Amino acid sequence: MKRNILSCVLLAVMILSSCKKYLDEKPNKKLSIPSTVEDCQALLDLHTYINSFVNNAVGEVSSDNYYLTSQTWAGLTQQSYRDMYTWGEEIFYDNGPSQNEWSSMYTIVYRANVVLEVMDKVQKTELNNAAWDNVYGSALFLRAEAFSVLARNFAKAYTDNSQDLGIPLRMTSDFNTPSVRATVQESYDQIIRDAKASVPYLPQSSAHVMRPSKAAAYGLLARVYLSMRVYDKAALYADSSLQIANTLIDYNGASTTATFPFDRFNPEVVYFAQGGPTPLTNTRARIDSVLFLSYAANDLRKSLFFKSNGDGSYNFKGNYTASVSQFVGIATDEMYLTKAEAVCRNGDFQEGLKILNQLMVKRWKQGTFIPFSASNQSQALAIILSERRKELLMRDLRWIDIKRLNLENANISLKRILDNGVYTLPPNDNRFALPLPAKIVAISHMPQNPR
Template sequence: MKNLSILGLVLIVLSLSSCNKYLDEKPDIKMVIPKTLEDATLLMNDYTTLNGGYPTYGEIGTDDYYLTAERWNALVNLDQRNSYVWADEPYVDALQWQRPYRTIFISNQVLEILGKLTKDQNSDAYKRNFGAALFYRAFAFQLLTELHCSAYVEATAQAELGIPLRLDAGIDDKSVRSSLKETYQQIIADFKNAAIYLPVVEPIRGRPFKASAYAGLARAFLNMGDFQQAYLYADSCLQLHAELMDYNMLKATDAYPVPRFNVEVLFSANPASAAPMAATTALMDPELVGSYAMHDLRKGIFYRVNTNPTGTYFYKGSYDKGAALFYGITNSEVYLIKAEAACRTNKIDIALLAINTLLKTRWNKEVAYIPVTENNADRLLKIILDERRKELVFRGRRWADLKRLNLDPRFQKTLIRTVGDQIYTLPPNSAKYAYRLSETVIRLADIPQNNR
């Protein structure tokens, strides 16, 4: 009966969001209120809620794929149609906001439960749950920030809008948008504290472990342009968990060649539905597909030739085996962070070792691998960034990368969409890189919309 009550509570949690009026409904007082270590464990084991439903608008707006006019017009979700062409129109769907804050609510609830269990604080279960709750909260904060906030610039971050930082399970407090600087400070603090409590080895697939938190920190510092810290945390992650798949062991002829929960996965996460990026809809950018070397196995693992339209490609390389998008963190991403951060901090030999370690596992073993040997920092950085794009296709990174790289004139890019006779453009550093919040959220939570 207790388990059923906890399940009922979780179902109530699913109706909650960060917005005050979304949070007005309180659990039935007749139900069992979670208060034990076992209850916290049950809440943290809700994979569907905690590891899924993350926002998709940013990835819908990336340049790794395109749609024909017919496919774009066939999309039934108006917000997703608008996301594809970066339309600065009011967005209605609140789920892109609600679902991550549902994860944040559960995380805060677990932290409050555990905060009252002083007698259990030295147990492994207590530490695992405490660290996991901090990790999930940081992860959700970070994805929301990458979608709805401007690129991080230290000199202006205190003046830029961040997101509401809900740090307790209270449902009556008013939502207030913190500054971008405060938002990243909270993300970093949560990941750092998570790393203290999380185990080195996590037996349950889908739950974070210590290396996951270090990877989250590396990702956050990369977004902030703090390359020294990004390097240190990427290195710390790989010291604990450095495994890579040998792509020679995968079958390019399989419908979905990459196994789920493979050895590279540090944390598994999936976004909400993104119809424009479905395998049957999205047509991969021909320049991207053509950028792989002849003996690079990723082209065959990631893409398959379409019969309609002829000469086009669709994506099949998801790390979730079937879903088009994968938003989790993998060792391959961490190797790329380490390579980029090392290059930017003039650790050229380390950058070369990191990028070659990754690329060798993607090379046809029947042909001698040709290592990257470029010693010029600027040219090597360009190689690493190109490899980052080729490796992390549909992995939830491209929107954040475009945003941060636009701060550097060397890597700025104007995005162009052609839909029939209409041409849409997104210039570097456009305010539209911070997607508008849903008007439903703005109205109910009474928080400011992004600046335009």
Template sequence: MKINKLYVLIISLLSILNCGCKKDWLDAKPSKSLVVPTTVADYQALLDNSTSSMNINQPSLGVISEGDFYVNDTRFPGLSQTERSVYLWAPTTDNFYSAATVDDWTLSYARILNENVVLDGLSKIKAGNQSNPAYKNVEGSALFYRSFDYYNLAQLFCNSYSSNTAKTDLGLPLRTSANINITVNRSSVEQTYEQIKSDVLQAVQLLPIKPLTPMRPSKPAAYGLLSRIYLSQQIYDKALLYADSCLQLQNSLMDYNQLNSADPRPIQMFNPEIIFNSTLITYLSFLTTRLIIDPNLYQSYNGNDLRPANFFTTVGGNLTYKGSYSGSSTLFGGIATDEMYLNRAECFARTGKITEAMADLNKLLKLRWKTGTYQNASVTTADEALILILSERRKELCFRGLRWTDLRRLNVDSRFQTTLTRTVSGQKYTLLPNSLRYTLPIDINEITLGGLQQNPR
């Protein structure tokens, strides 16, 4: 697998030197002590000073594909070739990305290299440091970040997890060393998920319950990631276990009655629901002048539901998305308690625990509706509970980078299969359930230079 060495070197140098691009440094002779971290504090600084890359620019092409918005015919030609291909679920790998670098792939692997630099370096100073809380935090953080990056990549560039085919489906090139000269071919989907889980299971033993900032990983964040992973694998008992473990440590919810929906950013950064803060890559498609909310999504909210007023606004006569847990126009892609309540509710329903499932759902929705208007939802069967929870999941977690994975995993169940359609210049485009197009092609440069096998499409 090819990695742009100059790009990586620049990232590493900027990270270690805290972005101090001063002329006296540029004029100075290279010094090994300046660019090679050697202590626990150095490696923590490497992760912390890399927040410009470690906590932003997570893969977001799935948001373009998932069908919760559309772009009108006037704005569509202004999108990049990559966005147009992803938006229309293009049927071929030929010219899918044109000659452009695929940021979802490249930026993730740049972070993975950074994580491997930390883990390799820590292994060299392990003696006498293993019981040091600071050492544990750095190691756990690097493992969490690597798991998070590989998981997000797998949602786009690997087939959805299936126990029947995971051992033969193409997975990711799994780099676990900072040595960029090692040739790494594609693993299987099974091996990819085993690596992802191995990293985060180690991390959960090392990380603190309360981090210094939500920009750092924590034990609740690791439990939350495990729940997300097992949910995507349709292993619902373990997804339930880890959602519950997460909520035992962090379970705060916001009351949307306390938000100012007239504010351009009603939901603030580091709000009480944030467990781990991370944001998605911003594409042209996400600009409020382009992104138009799917009417079916908007109309699914009750009139007393406060989420539409806090999530959506009108720009140029079109309904668009304004709400984001990031506190800015950048889409939130981290882990939060509302997701964990929905994870746990879904898994309760799937294991026949209707009372517990509805308790979680009602607790969440009561804080999303106007005070005094919400009446607890009641169902008689687990299937009814599941249908209701999945409907609320789409409404609560929209534009968070989660629906694409939900579509992929739910399409294996005929009850929840979804056919996506879009129309551009009078031509209708369709994405059928379980289509090969649910897996994006890999950048042609990686295929050509790195010798990787391409995804069928």
């Protein structure tokens, strides 16, 4: 199967090169774009290659799970990274990385749009039925997933009927169509439409976790609804995902001395995606000391997630990528935590803790875990949220969690301390919507996020 995926990626590279020729208005345009189900599958598989080698997880760079020393911060080679860390007015410079999260996500959107347009012209037959469905559903999923990444990082958190600035919803591959920023409400409406529309076409479980599936689509819907604070639907879709994929790793079987304790495609991974911006590598990013101390002595995550620097600080090594790159896909542990929180918020805090304990017993030294308990909803929710942060750190989820929780009056503020000063980010500050690339604003005349 891995060989087949690699073949698709290589084919996709050739197709992408042809697409560039098409965009450069070369002759014989009919030979320059995908025209078959196989072509479209290859083009979609390329998203994994792009996601693996670009600067993304800008939300995680902006969040509070880690810190940089003044020396490390000053030594970052790109001004982009230094400004991401301090919530600057510009985070994508012309002399920065050749691809950034904005460009890479819209590359995925463009590719998905190309595929959807081609597939509308490809006849579905008995012979290609399954492959046709998989390609069509995958394109919808990938567009929804890319839009969701953009919305959670470059727009304010969702509120009911929010007219705040959202993201450009590119729904066509035609570059001549002007980009216009939708509202936050319109942005999330489109994400939900695409994700829901993908479900009937996708298989229960994909041939490989690098490709979408029903379990992944349900997981994406659960993640998005949680970010919207629509808790009944977050619980519903987390449960739907877990009905298909609910395996948890028993951390008692993982090596605490391994450089990277978890396999790249381990049993918890429902949909694999990764990113690895420079500030988050485990030679630079140091885990927040208060966060590290919150892990109990018998909590195996304390030894599996972190590596001591010998000076009282710790780096993160617990990526579900078996590398320094961050896992930013969808996994079953996230679904347990999403369902636990949503069920608790919906009123059944005892059931929420029961769901949480199903996860936690797999994270503590065998025979030492005492199930969490609480006497009221507020206590239960505090426990669940604490474990959510400890379980899902460095997965590009903390930024949107801070934004949504501050709308629930969590009053989370952020602070950076460097030799050149102290930087603060108060709750609900405009800077929680990261700045669009200045070049894009100049070309499109779209409004920039206020600072």
